Structure formats: structure tokens, C-alpha cells
Amino acid sequence: MSSSSARFLSASEAARRLGVSAKALRLYEQRGLVTPTRTDAGWRSYGPGEMARGTEIVALRALGLSLAQVARVLQGDAAGLAPALAAHQALLEGRVRQLGGTIEKVRGLRADLARGQAPAAGELARLLQPAEGFCIAFELPWPWGGERFELRGIRPLNYIVGPLGSGKTQLAIRLAEAIPGAAFLGLDRFASPGAALAPAVAEALAWLVEDGATASDALVALLAGLMAEGPSALVVDLVEQGLDEATQQALIAHLRRRGPEGRPLFLLTRSCVILDLAAVDDEESIILCPANHSPPTLVAPYPGSAGYEAVATCLATPQVRARTQGVIAWRPEAA
Structure with missing residues (x-):
């Protein structure tokens, strides 16, 4: 060559x-x-x-x-750069303030050492380790047997996946109940009557349409739920429901741009467009509900990691999902 x-x-x-x-x-x-x-x-x-x-x-x-x-x-039109750079500057300034606070803590510890005062137990560990985010723990609902489930270091973007009947919807609902101040955004969002769009929703919709999305009632209802003020975290049932492939691509790109400061989102999904395993980064996590009703586990987005193949088989193209829409798992009645 x-x-x-x-x-x-x-x-x-x-x-x-x-x-x-x-x-x-x-x-x-x-x-x-x-x-x-x-x-x-x-x-x-x-x-x-x-x-x-x-x-x-x-x-x-x-x-x-x-x-x-x-x-x-x-093409030479830089008009859209000003607000983008302003937002990026604000993000960097926030990180500088956070770093400044850490520097002050280090300065205080050094001053204490100079006076012969050793750091308190765990103080150095908290200083040197990155913030893990909040953690939750609860007993798993049916179809599990009440096992204890813990989720540490919750990321800004979290995916919940699993085959039909694996209990992923029950897990999603329980997560919304367990996280203080969280809300569950169910499929009934699509049945809500239309209303005047809030400015933030209208702005997000315009951004998504520019990015190739198709404006629809499903997208508007989803955006309204995602941008609602108040909840500390949002758990979204089948985030891709009613959205074509281009819209899904634009939506997940939009959600990724929220950055690490965004409130946690838990997206229940069966779409390989929403959960593109090749694009998952350090600010995202994958929660797998196994088919055998073992407790849900975190799966690393790398081929060969435990659970990776199971996650991959749960994801489908929009065309496949359209063929299986309406298919549900059912529990036989006890004899």
C-alpha cells in the first residue's frame, strides 16, 4: 500500500x-x-x-x-454560533467554579496540616474521588422475588432494556417511585389533548425539525413531558413510541447534548436508534432486565462484556418494531 x-x-x-x-x-x-x-x-x-x-x-x-x-x-453563516458559544461558556464557567471550590478545600487541608491537624477520616477520599451522583436501593417488584436492587452513581442518561416479559416496565415504574421527586412518563402522554406549546418546547421542536425530525403529536407530547419543570428525574416508557427513525436520531442527539448537568433520564427502549451501542459514552448507562428474571444488571457497552449480547438482541430497527407494535407479554392466571 x-x-x-x-x-x-x-x-x-x-x-x-x-x-x-x-x-x-x-x-x-x-x-x-x-x-x-x-x-x-x-x-x-x-x-x-x-x-x-x-x-x-x-x-x-x-x-x-x-x-x-x-x-x-x-457555508460561512456564523449567526448560530453566538448562542451556542454563550451556552458553552456558561458550562465552562460552572466547571471553573466547581474546581475553585475543590482548590479551596485542598488549601484548607494544607493549612490544617501546617498546624499539625490531620484530615478527618474519609476526607481525602471524598476530595480525590469524583462525585458518584445519588444512589437508590429498593426491593424488586414482580416478576422478581423481592430481591434488593441498588443503583449507584446514576448517570444523566440511562437506558432500560429487556425482552418481552422481562419486567422492564415494572422496574421503570418502581424506579420512578424510589427516586425522590422523580416522575414516570407513560404511554398515556400520547392521548393528551393538544395545547399551546410552551416556549421551551417550541424551541426544542424547531431544533429537532432542523435536525431531520418529523413534527408529530407524539413528539410534541414527549417533549412536553421531558421539559416539564419540577421532577428531579424522569423515567420514560418506550421513548421511541410513535417516532420514525430520523426523529429518533435527532431526539437522542438532542438528549445527549444536555451534558452531565442534566437531570437523570431513564429511557425504556427497544430501539437500536435510541440505544446505539457504539455511541454510548461515560455519561450513560445500560440497565438490562434478563429474560430469566434474574435481578437487573448494568451492562458495559463493549462486545464481550457480560450481558452485551443480550442487550443487542433486545434492540430492533424501527421497521421491526412497527411489525411487533401492540405485542405484549402476559402472565397466565394461577390454576
Whole structure:
């Protein structure tokens, strides 16, 4: 292979280097943001120019710009950058304040040591270890046998998956009951009558539509629930219900941009678009409800990890979900 050809990457290699999923890279291509070359065999190939363009796209997306806004910026219209940079500045300033507080604690400990006063038990451990977030524990409902379930270090974005009849809906409801101040967003959200959109919901809807989503009653009702003020956390039943593939892609990208400061979301899902295993990061977790009714477990998003294959088999494309919509698990009555 020549040195020049070695500079070109396959789609999977390009996605890995850019830190995005292969699906995201294909979406950028579909929207005309990046155009890979093709090999003689027809495979996509990304050279230095395409990778530089991809890096720009990833950076703009990280700032919270929609795909339509990204396209405009790449064409020379920077109007959408001002609010995005302002929001990013606010986020960085918040982290600086948090870091400043930690520095003050270190300074205080050093002053205590200079006076001959040793740190209290556990003080150094709390200082050096990152905050784990709040934790919950409760006894599991049916179909389990009352085993104790603990969830530590709850992430901003959490997925609940499992096959039909695994108890994932019961777990979701119990989570909403156990987390102080949390709310459960059930499927009855789709039956709510239409109403005037709150400004925040209208803004989010416009952003999603620019990102390729299809406006619908299902999407509006979901956004209204997700953006409701008050709950400390939200548990959402079948978040993808009523949403096509493009809308799901836009929605999950939008939810990921909330950052680590966003209130925890628990998304019950059967969609490989919502839960793209290749895109799960450190701010997300996967909770699997096994088919044999063993207690739910956390699954790492890596092939070969315990439970990974079970999670993968629970996820389906929107086309498959459409064929199985309305299929439910049932419990036979005791004789």
C-alpha cells in the first residue's frame, strides 16, 4: 500500500477517530455535510480533507448546533454560533467554579496540616474521588422475588432494556417511585389533548425539525413531558413510541447534548436508534432486565462484556418494531 493510500480511512476507522458512531457519520453524509470518496470496490473512504471536515462537524455538534445550523456555519453563516458559544461558556464557567471550590478545600487541608491537624477520616477520599451522583436501593417488584436492587452513581442518561416479559416496565415504574421527586412518563402522554406549546418546547421542536425530525403529536407530547419543570428525574416508557427513525436520531442527539448537568433520564427502549451501542459514552448507562428474571444488571457497552449480547438482541430497527407494535407479554392466571 502506498503512503498516500494509507492516509485514507474506512468508514468505521473514520468514525472511531472522530469519536462518533458509524450511523452518525452516515447521517452527516446523507445531509450533505461530508462526502467521502469511493474505492474501486465502492467502499466509502475518508481522506485528510474529509477527516478535517468531520472534525469541524463534530466540534459544532458538541456546541449544540443542529445539523441544519452546522450546514449554515460550514457555508460561512456564523449567526448560530453566538448562542451556542454563550451556552458553552456558561458550562465552562460552572466547571471553573466547581474546581475553585475543590482548590479551596485542598488549601484548607494544607493549612490544617501546617498546624499539625490531620484530615478527618474519609476526607481525602471524598476530595480525590469524583462525585458518584445519588444512589437508590429498593426491593424488586414482580416478576422478581423481592430481591434488593441498588443503583449507584446514576448517570444523566440511562437506558432500560429487556425482552418481552422481562419486567422492564415494572422496574421503570418502581424506579420512578424510589427516586425522590422523580416522575414516570407513560404511554398515556400520547392521548393528551393538544395545547399551546410552551416556549421551551417550541424551541426544542424547531431544533429537532432542523435536525431531520418529523413534527408529530407524539413528539410534541414527549417533549412536553421531558421539559416539564419540577421532577428531579424522569423515567420514560418506550421513548421511541410513535417516532420514525430520523426523529429518533435527532431526539437522542438532542438528549445527549444536555451534558452531565442534566437531570437523570431513564429511557425504556427497544430501539437500536435510541440505544446505539457504539455511541454510548461515560455519561450513560445500560440497565438490562434478563429474560430469566434474574435481578437487573448494568451492562458495559463493549462486545464481550457480560450481558452485551443480550442487550443487542433486545434492540430492533424501527421497521421491526412497527411489525411487533401492540405485542405484549402476559402472565397466565394461577390454576
